[in-house]
Amino acid sequence: MTCLVHGFEGSAVSAGIRYQGRLDLGLIASDEPAVLAAVFTRNEVKAAHVLAGLDRLSRGEPYVRAVVVNSGNANACTGNEGVAHVHEICSLVAREMGINSDDVMVSSTGVIGQSLPMGRIGDAVPSLVKGLSENGLEAVADAILTTDTVRKTAVRCIDIEGVGVTVAGMAKGAGMIGPDMGPPRATMLSFVLSDARVDPAWWQGALERSVSDTFNRITIDGDTSTNDTVMALANGLAGNMEINDTRYGESFEAILRDLLQDLARQIVRDGEGVTKCVTLVVRGARTRGEADRIARTIAGSPLVKTAFFGEDPNWGRILAAAGRAGFPLDQGLISLAFDDIEIVRMGTGAGKEAEDLAKKVMAAGEFTVVLDLGLGQEEARILTGDLSIDYVRINANYRT
Amino acid sequence: MTCLVHGFEGSAVSAGIRYQGRLDLGLIASDEPAVLAAVFTRNEVKAAHVLAGLDRLSRGEPYVRAVVVNSGNANACTGNEGVAHVHEICSLVAREMGINSDDVMVSSTGVIGQSLPMGRIGDAVPSLVKGLSENGLEAVADAILTTDTVRKTAVRCIDIEGVGVTVAGMAKGAGMIGPDMGPPRATMLSFVLSDARVDPAWWQGALERSVSDTFNRITIDGDTSTNDTVMALANGLAGNMEINDTRYGESFEAILRDLLQDLARQIVRDGEGVTKCVTLVVRGARTRGEADRIARTIAGSPLVKTAFFGEDPNWGRILAAAGRAGFPLDQGLISLAFDDIEIVRMGTGAGKEAEDLAKKVMAAGEFTVVLDLGLGQEEARILTGDLSIDYVRINANYRT
Numbered sequence: 071m072t073c074l075v076h077g078f079e080g081s082a083v084s085a086g087i088r089y090q091g092r093l094d095l096g097l098i099a100s101d102e103p104a105v106l107a108a109v110f111t112r113n114e115v116k117a118a119h120v121l122a123g124l125d126r127l128s129r130g131e132p133y134v135r136a137v138v139v140n141s142g143n144a145n146a147c148t149g150n151e152g153v154a155h156v157h158e159i160c161s162l163v164a165r166e167m168g169i170n171s172d173d174v175m176v177s178s179t180g181v182i183g184q185s186l187p188m189g190r191i192g193d194a195v196p197s198l199v200k201g202l203s204e205n206g207l208e209a210v211a212d213a214i215l216t217t218d219t220v221r222k223t224a225v226r227c228i229d230i231e232g233v234g235v236t237v238a239g240m241a242k243g244a245g246m247i248g249p250d251m252g253p254p255r256a257t258m259l260s261f262v263l264s265d266a267r268v269d270p271a272w273w274q275g276a277l278e279r280s281v282s283d284t285f286n287r288i289t290i291d292g293d294t295s296t297n298d299t300v301m302a303l304a305n306g307l308a309g310n311m312e313i314n315d316t317r318y319g320e321s322f323e324a325i326l327r328d329l330l331q332d333l334a335r336q337i338v339r340d341g342e343g344v345t346k347c348v349t350l351v352v353r354g355a356r357t358r359g360e361a362d363r364i365a366r367t368i369a370g371s372p373l374v375k376t377a378f379f380g381e382d383p384n385w386g387r388i389l390a391a392a393g394r395a396g397f398p399l400d401q402g403l404i405s406l407a408f409d410d411i412e413i414v415r416m417g418t419g420a421g422k423e424a425e426d427l428a429k430k431v432m433a434a435g436e437f438t439v440v441l442d443l444g445l446g447q448e449e450a451r452i453l454t455g456d457l458s459i460d461y462v463r464i465n466a467n468y469r470t
Numbered sequence: 471m472t473c474l475v476h477g478f479e480g481s482a483v484s485a486g487i488r489y490q491g492r493l494d495l496g497l498i499a500s501d502e503p504a505v506l507a508a509v510f511t512r513n514e515v516k517a518a519h520v521l522a523g524l525d526r527l528s529r530g531e532p533y534v535r536a537v538v539v540n541s542g543n544a545n546a547c548t549g550n551e552g553v554a555h556v557h558e559i560c561s562l563v564a565r566e567m568g569i570n571s572d573d574v575m576v577s578s579t580g581v582i583g584q585s586l587p588m589g590r591i592g593d594a595v596p597s598l599v600k601g602l603s604e605n606g607l608e609a610v611a612d613a614i615l616t617t618d619t620v621r622k623t624a625v626r627c628i629d630i631e632g633v634g635v636t637v638a639g640m641a642k643g644a645g646m647i648g649p650d651m652g653p654p655r656a657t658m659l660s661f662v663l664s665d666a667r668v669d670p671a672w673w674q675g676a677l678e679r680s681v682s683d684t685f686n687r688i689t690i691d692g693d694t695s696t697n698d699t700v701m702a703l704a705n706g707l708a709g710n711m712e713i714n715d716t717r718y719g720e721s722f723e724a725i726l727r728d729l730l731q732d733l734a735r736q737i738v739r740d741g742e743g744v745t746k747c748v749t750l751v752v753r754g755a756r757t758r759g760e761a762d763r764i765a766r767t768i769a770g771s772p773l774v775k776t777a778f779f780g781e782d783p784n785w786g787r788i789l790a791a792a793g794r795a796g797f798p799l800d801q802g803l804i805s806l807a808f809d810d811i812e813i814v815r816m817g818t819g820a821g822k823e824a825e826d827l828a829k830k831v832m833a834a835g836e837f838t839v840v841l842d843l844g845l846g847q848e849e850a851r852i853l854t855g856d857l858s859i860d861y862v863r864i865n866a867n868y869r870t
Contacts, residue, residue, distance in 0.1 A: 113790060113793040113794050114792070114793035114794070114795075114797070114798060114799040114801065115789045115790055115792065115793030115799065115801045115804075116793075116801070144786070146786060146790075147785075147786055147789055147801065147814070147817055147818055147819065148818060149802070149816070149817060149818040181786065182784075182785075182786020182787070182789070182790065183785060183786045183814075183818070183819040184819070245773065246773055246787075246790065248794070250794065291771075291772040291773060292770075292771075292772065293771050293772065293773045293787070293790060293791060293794070294790070294793075294794035295790060296786070296789075296790050296793065370692075370770075371691075371692075371693050372691040372692070372693065372772070372857070372861070372865070373645065373646055373691060373693045373865055376861070376862050376865035376866045377865065377866070379862065379866045380865070380866030380867055382866070382867075384582075385547075385582075385583060386544070386546060386547055386581065386582020386583045386696070387582070387646075387693070389515045389547055389582070389696075390513060390515055390546075390582065390646065390693060390694070390695060390696045391693060392514070392515065393513040393514035393515030393516075393694075393696065394513050394514070394648070394650065394693070394694035395514075397514070398514060399514040399515065401514065401515045401516070401547065402549070404515075414547070414583075416549070417547055417549060418547055418548060418549040418583070419547065419583040419584070457772070457862060458862060458866075459859050459862045459863065459866075461772070461776070461862070462776050462779065462857060462858060462859045462861070462862055463859065465772070465773055465776035465777065465780070466776045466777070466779045466780030466782070466858075466859075467780055467782075
């Protein structure tokens with residue numbers, strides 16, 4: 071993190087989980103018990119750490135001291151052995167740190183269906199714990215990366231009646247990105263660390279609402295992962311008066327949401343093969359749900375995504391995708407704009423001049439596409455990327 | 471067609487609709503009024519010929535004499551002008567043929583959002599009609615192609631109490647293939663021609679049921695087109711006793727379905743950039759609807775499709791896609807096989823040896839993937855292709 075958060079330390083080592091000489095095992099530790107809020111993937115196929123995490127959270131004890139995270143191996147579809155490995159990692163780290171095994175959370179990301187190399191992980195734990203330092207959080211942010219090309223961190227600060235409170239976050243994710251995370255229950259990972267003193271129930275609620283407006287509204291390939299996880303730890307060391315629903319909740323939640331949106335945008339920008347970061351807005355819908363479903367259908371269309379890659383304002387593909395989303399439309403009412411260039415008006419094209427201007431808009435790395443259905447007042451937005459030759463290259467060869 | 475069908479003639483010309491020197495305008499004509507059955511895309515955004523076709527069919531007069539079809543331009547999202555152009559084509563062709571304008575159907579495929587070049591089409595109609603011949607149907611099958619690389623035709627024959635009856639079909643389609651066609655209401659086009667004498671209501675029903683089992687169960691990119699159209703013409707010239715629900719309906723429908731399945735498979739094999747033709751079977755589901763939805767989610771997953779392209783039996787991606795389809799699963803009950811090689815048993819991998827064998831299966835151009843959910847007795851199958859570098863290349867540059 072570019073900014074320290076009181077009482078948090080980090081460490082990362084190369085355990086050789088999948089590759090040699092690459093940081094792949096990270097540890098985040100809090101000096102004091104920290105209130106944990108967490109959301110996990112709603113995929114029906116869940117990684118071992120998600121199953122173990124749900125079980126841990128169901129016990130209603132929200133305080134934790136440490137989070138261990140590995141890349142290179144998802145520990146998903148590994149059966150009972152996979153869950154046993156999660157517990158074993160908790161024990162190994164707890165013993166080395168001199169804390170309770172229940173106070174350690176685990177997350178994994180990487181290839182599905184392979185056993186964790188527990189020998190190598192066990193061997194690495196002592197140096198992992200020994201390496202903990204205030205400056206070590208950046209190394210953790212590096213250790214969680216897989217096909218990512220850049221480290222993703224962000225930090226926000228707020229003043230609570232004269233007390234400065236910090237919230238910082240790290241994230242990873244470039245492929246299998248179509249997060250759908252919910253109440254204790256995305257392969258994106260994100261860890262949020264704050265020195266705020268918070269009411270545990272409010273903290274969980276604030277995380278859920280913020281995730282639903284940010285990480286859950288991005289898609290690279292639409293493939294919701296078995297491992298998506300966001301954990302937010304607040305250790306209270308800033309010494310502010312406790313934040314809850316009625317006290318500073320709204321303003322703190324605003325910076326939390328802004329932080330997560332920053333990380334979410336970093337994920338899309340660094341998405342596998344992504345060359346365009348597109349904000350897709352569907353407005354003029356009858357309901358927010360319809361707008362959301364139509365936006366996701368467009369964002370998932372291979373033809374729309376390849377046209378983005380080709381910088382071709384091929385609006386027919388966008389309208390065709392909207393038309394197959396499952397809701398009645400009136401094609402004569404539809405309009406479409408790339409940034410401020412309207413290229414479809416009342417269902418038909420605005421002509422070559424407008425398309426040439428739209429082409430220029432698309433040449434930029436980031437632009438907005440606004441589809442107005444002309445049916446109502448509701449809207450939804452999705453942040454998405456294009457589908458490039460490199461996406462195929464990366465994913466045709468990921469395991470080999 | 472490799473086989474003549476009594477009383478049908480075809481003709482095709484290069485009208486210069488989008489490219490010069492390429493067959494792009496075709497005509498199918500029947501000597502006698504033929505019973506028309508038709509299904510069109512259920513996309514909410516519908517091409518002009520679909521809107522005009524629905525309107526024509528709603529008048530309940532099932533006999534037609536001719537079908538005109540153009541490639542290079544979808545005449546979709548072209549407003550009232552587009553529909554007027556359809557009527558104009560009907561009039562031009564009817565006048566030249568000396569028949570009624572209502573007896574002419576139109577279909578289009580190509581780029582969305584551009585006006586048909588009516589001047590060039592009008593100029594081409596006289597030579598189009600003049601060129602009609604029994605051997606001209608193959609030229610029509612060529613004229614409907616867009617990004618297709620091969621002509622797609624098939625033919626079946628059946629004996630009805632000593633009378634030989636023929637049914638032949640042609641199709642096109644390589645991209646924007648995720649057909650969802652229904653009772654009078656892909657961009658795939660298919661024309662089925664038969665000399666059978668048929669009951670009109672039975673003919674429409676037989677086409678709907680057959681399409682729902684064949685064309686509607688293929689997907690290349692999942693992008694349901696604004697133009698998908700199947701028209702089946704039966705002119706009765708074989709002189710058989712009329713086929714209906716109770717008389718030879720079942721056996722004739724079986725060959726119709728077999729014909730359409732043949733054409734559907736040809737479409738997937740020639741799909742844009744497709745190097746693998748995969749039959750995806752989801753069984754052990756609680757309901758057929760769930761099996762269907764899960765199969766379509768897997769078939770639409772970019773990660774699964776790129777793994778097919780890479781010949782990587784990356785089963786974790788298949789399970790992850792199944793898990794996000796929206797139905798409760800028990801991951802511990804899932805098994806998965808590539809042809810007869812089981813690579814997942816009870817939710818976990820069967821090991822490297824099995825995966826190496828599965829890799830060999832994938833090296834073939836066609837294979838079957840069977841996902842057993844272990845929950846029930848229902849199943850569904852989808853025919854799909856992989857996602858290759860060429861798919862992206864073709865679609866990033868389609869309009870330029």
